[in-house]
Amino acid sequence: MYQSLKFHFNYEWAYATTNYGVDEFAVGGDRTMQMWNSYDANLNSLTGDVATIWNNMYGNINSANIVIKNVPLYYGEGTNRSTRLGEGYFMRGFDYFKLVRQYGGVPLKLEPSTTVELEFTRNSAKGVYDMIISDLTQAYELLPAVPAQTGRITKWAAAHFLAKAYLFRASELYSEWNGATRQADLEKAIEYANLVINSGAHSLAPNYSDLWNYTTVDGPSERLPEIILSAQFSNNTSTQGRYGNQLHLHYPSVYQNLPGMQRDIAGGREFQRLRSTDYALVVFDRVNDSRFWKSFKTRYLSNNSNGAPTWTAENAPSPDLVGKRKFTGGEESILYIVNDAGDTRYTPTSIMKRAPHMFVRYFSGEAENMLGGHGNFQASRYVALSKFADSSRISVASQFGQRDGILARLAETYLIAAEAYGRLKQYDQALNYINKVCDRAAYKAGENRSTYVDGGISYKNNPAANTAAFSSYSDKNTYYESNNIEVTTESTLSDMHLNSISDIFSAKDQFYDKVGATTEESKFIHFILNERSRELMGELMRWEDLARTKTLVSRATAFNDEAKPLPDKHYLRPIPQTFLDAIQKDGRPLTNEEKQQMQNPNW
Amino acid sequence: MANLDLGWEHTTQWNLGVDFVLFNRKLSGSVDLYTSRTTDLLLRRSIPSIVGYVTTWDNIGATSNKGIDLTLNSTNVQTRDFEWASTLNFSTNRDRITSLANGTNDDLANLWFIGQRLAVYYDYVKDRIWQNTTEDLAEMEKFNANGHKFRPGDIKVTDLNGDYRIDANNDRQIIGHSSPKWTFGFNNTFTYKNWDLAVFVFGRFGFTVAAGSEALQGRFAQRVVNYWSPENPTNEYPSPNYNSAAGDPFRSAMNYQDGSFVKIRNLSLGYNLPASVTNKLHRSNCRVYAQMQNPGLVYSGVSWLDPDLGGSTFNRGVVVGLNVGF
Numbered sequence: 001m002y003q004s005l006k007f008h009f010n011y012e013w014a015y016a017t018t019n020y021g022v023d024e025f026a027v028g029g030d031r032t033m034q035m036w037n038s039y040d041a042n043l044n045s046l047t048g049d050v051a052t053i054w055n056n057m058y059g060n061i062n063s064a065n066i067v068i069k070n071v072p073l074y075y076g077e078g079t080n081r082s083t084r085l086g087e088g089y090f091m092r093g094f095d096y097f098k099l100v101r102q103y104g105g106v107p108l109k110l111e112p113s114t115t116v117e118l119e120f121t122r123n124s125a126k127g128v129y130d131m132i133i134s135d136l137t138q139a140y141e142l143l144p145a146v147p148a149q150t151g152r153i154t155k156w157a158a159a160h161f162l163a164k165a166y167l168f169r170a171s172e173l174y175s176e177w178n179g180a181t182r183q184a185d186l187e188k189a190i191e192y193a194n195l196v197i198n199s200g201a202h203s204l205a206p207n208y209s210d211l212w213n214y215t216t217v218d219g220p221s222e223r224l225p226e227i228i229l230s231a232q233f234s235n236n237t238s239t240q241g242r243y244g245n246q247l248h249l250h251y252p253s254v255y256q257n258l259p260g261m262q263r264d265i266a267g268g269r270e271f272q273r274l275r276s277t278d279y280a281l282v283v284f285d286r287v288n289d290s291r292f293w294k295s296f297k298t299r300y301l302s303n304n305s306n307g308a309p310t311w312t313a314e315n316a317p318s319p320d321l322v323g324k325r326k327f328t329g330g331e332e333s334i335l336y337i338v339n340d341a342g343d344t345r346y347t348p349t350s351i352m353k354r355a356p357h358m359f360v361r362y363f364s365g366e367a368e369n370m371l372g373g374h375g376n377f378q379a380s381r382y383v384a385l386s387k388f389a390d391s392s393r394i395s396v397a398s399q400f401g402q403r404d405g406i407l408a409r410l411a412e413t414y415l416i417a418a419e420a421y422g423r424l425k426q427y428d429q430a431l432n433y434i435n436k437v438c439d440r441a442a443y444k445a446g447e448n449r450s451t452y453v454d455g456g457i458s459y460k461n462n463p464a465a466n467t468a469a470f471s472s473y474s475d476k477n478t479y480y481e482s483n484n485i486e487v488t489t490e491s492t493l494s495d496m497h498l499n500s501i502s503d504i505f506s507a508k509d510q511f512y513d514k515v516g517a518t519t520e521e522s523k524f525i526h527f528i529l530n531e532r533s534r535e536l537m538g539e540l541m542r543w544e545d546l547a548r549t550k551t552l553v554s555r556a557t558a559f560n561d562e563a564k565p566l567p568d569k570h571y572l573r574p575i576p577q578t579f580l581d582a583i584q585k586d587g588r589p590l591t592n593e594e595k596q597q598m599q600n601p602n603w
Numbered sequence: 604m605a606n607l608d609l610g611w612e613h614t615t616q617w618n619l620g621v622d623f624v625l626f627n628r629k630l631s632g633s634v635d636l637y638t639s640r641t642t643d644l645l646l647r648r649s650i651p652s653i654v655g656y657v658t659t660w661d662n663i664g665a666t667s668n669k670g671i672d673l674t675l676n677s678t679n680v681q682t683r684d685f686e687w688a689s690t691l692n693f694s695t696n697r698d699r700i701t702s703l704a705n706g707t708n709d710d711l712a713n714l715w716f717i718g719q720r721l722a723v724y725y726d727y728v729k730d731r732i733w734q735n736t737t738e739d740l741a742e743m744e745k746f747n748a749n750g751h752k753f754r755p756g757d758i759k760v761t762d763l764n765g766d767y768r769i770d771a772n773n774d775r776q777i778i779g780h781s782s783p784k785w786t787f788g789f790n791n792t793f794t795y796k797n798w799d800l801a802v803f804v805f806g807r808f809g810f811t812v813a814a815g816s817e818a819l820q821g822r823f824a825q826r827v828v829n830y831w832s833p834e835n836p837t838n839e840y841p842s843p844n845y846n847s848a849a850g851d852p853f854r855s856a857m858n859y860q861d862g863s864f865v866k867i868r869n870l871s872l873g874y875n876l877p878a879s880v881t882n883k884l885h886r887s888n889c890r891v892y893a894q895m896q897n898p899g900l901v902y903s904g905v906s907w908l909d910p911d912l913g914g915s916t917f918n919r920g921v922v923v924g925l926n927v928g929f
Contacts, residue, residue, distance in 0.1 A: 031822075033848070035847075040752070044852065046771055051652075055657055059652065059656070062654060065655070107653050112655070113654035113656075115606060117654055577772075581712045582651045587706065589711060595772040599772070
């Protein structure tokens, strides 16, 4: 069963079903999975990964059903029995939760099968949530507080997902039927989130970058107390399966074909699937919020001296440099300048007078546009999310990532509780919880803001990496040049900390006008969604958060240049055609009309 | 899934065969007629993944199978210096699904349909390409009102139920089957004095090849096709679309081609050195020959692949040899 936790990081479906078609990311230079972003006609009930998610969840649900049925028969009494049984209940609840988030109500199968069964109908989303909450509650009761081994599921993981399931059930997507349970669910979400927060087992990492400072396989960043549950990947080739953790492939933008650069293990393979949107950059207060500079990569060093570009008569700072290399191995070679409209420092010709390749978000005189079309960012040249970089791999080309995949961490638990408090209009409490993550995100006094680290650093401990050669890895960012401010080491805690709820309601930088948020309730939800972006950017949750809050259409339309979701269709995925074609009713296949009825609306 | 309901498969078969030799051994051959009926046929089938597995072995139903195998050997011409002999094989076979485990219902998940062959294709039906004409634009408008985004240059598939909505439930049908209706093999041997020439021709007729749709999205190598553009309003292939990595959503409908073909499998030419020469060389015999494997297709319903193999690559071999007897 544990193998199935890795499924969520294995392949293209990992991001396509969760981080495409949203406000944070759009399609990069490789368009392989673009239908999940654009919602065009190639996303339909026959699309392969629609069935992949469905089949794999039910495959593991069957394993869980076997465990739940057989552990009481063969394990006697004792700790082993309750732990194994708890794991079975957790997995079943966890997988049904994934199914309901993607497809809505699905068939509930709670017993293992030994003969062909064909008669299935969909349960309601409410029925599925009842089952999820029942299973995760059982898991919470049965599972131990302290895991026997790293990566084992604990009762705190069950409590985290229980809180999340309660919060989901109280969200807008289910407003047609959740009226009766909404208040109690929000209270339950708070209760279970608090159980995790006060468990003593988990605490926030002191520095946000501790989470992404992956130095070696199963190193310190993978054992932080902030992590509540992660899929365990390692360098053990007998358990890595068909894929490994492949997220390291999907976020990087292309650096290898720029003069003076070549692909190396520290820079990773650039599959360029997920291009950060303007929203993904602007949602951060990039002066005071360290999370932006700890999530995104903005600077590279040259690792190929011979290929470096040369100065020309037009751009050389002095005539004697004409024909000489602009930079050499180990020197700054690519800079992403994350500035705002109104910055007059850069023009297309002025950047040529700089030694490194310059990618500038706004050139002088360009008007603000949240859908791109400014500066010289392109489909393949964008500020890349670097949280998942993995340079411990056995070769530059290897797709088998070895980093653990985080499924739950305490910062999200805080935001679940904060959202539940806010939905109950207990704003003071909500602020307390939001401030936990905001305070941690602030620069600390004395902190060097131009210091940068991501999982590329693990090349230094990787025998497969040539550490004698130049590496593209840079331990600096473009903080000061991008922000155009003087060097400072003051704390930004007071800028990040929310002092009162009016900081949320009267904020001018939270896109309320762009997403149509006018009421306090709606502003709070959009603020939480923004805060979830800042804290959890790219962590495979976004589509499900926007769908459940029914903000997918407004936010994807406002911030994603290609995504065209429809409100009466795209809050749910299509039910796989393979399922509709295979099932029966009263001993006969479904008629076309019955299939259409069982399909989600308008698919 | 370990299927506890699994049982034996049963087959009853009748076979009638005649061997004959006629006209002073100039014509010989055999005819076989057979018919069989299989019940509780054992096959791997797709099942709803809700049970945790996507396939299992199962007794899926009953099939019938009947056919004719015919072989003719003839010596067509025989003179002192020249002989022409032929062997002709012909076979035809009809398999049919007569019932399925759940009675008389088709099984769409496995593409098993009562009264049809075991291996069929089921898909949208390509009609043509949407054109930039007043009629087509008006027609597209009706589809687009239902959520489609058809444009001139897209594939037009047949709206089978006429509701101006193309969907997987209502607008797919059986397109063809992958096993041929009949096949033949025809071998001819010509001998003239010391020369001999053999040609083996092989053919399959009445089956569908599922290949040939192209994504036309500009990333991977593909064959040259006659694609739509405003200046080239063809009905063959849709307009290229770089933005769509998967190509036209209905591109699989371009897949189905008549696979019938006639092919020369083997061609060989030999020359036996005359006794006067072999005697001088103190050898009992000596033969020089050249053989060609798969020289090419004589006729094919598809131009871009070898329907014999279903792919565009095949082995073509030339052998030049010398046989010497000591």
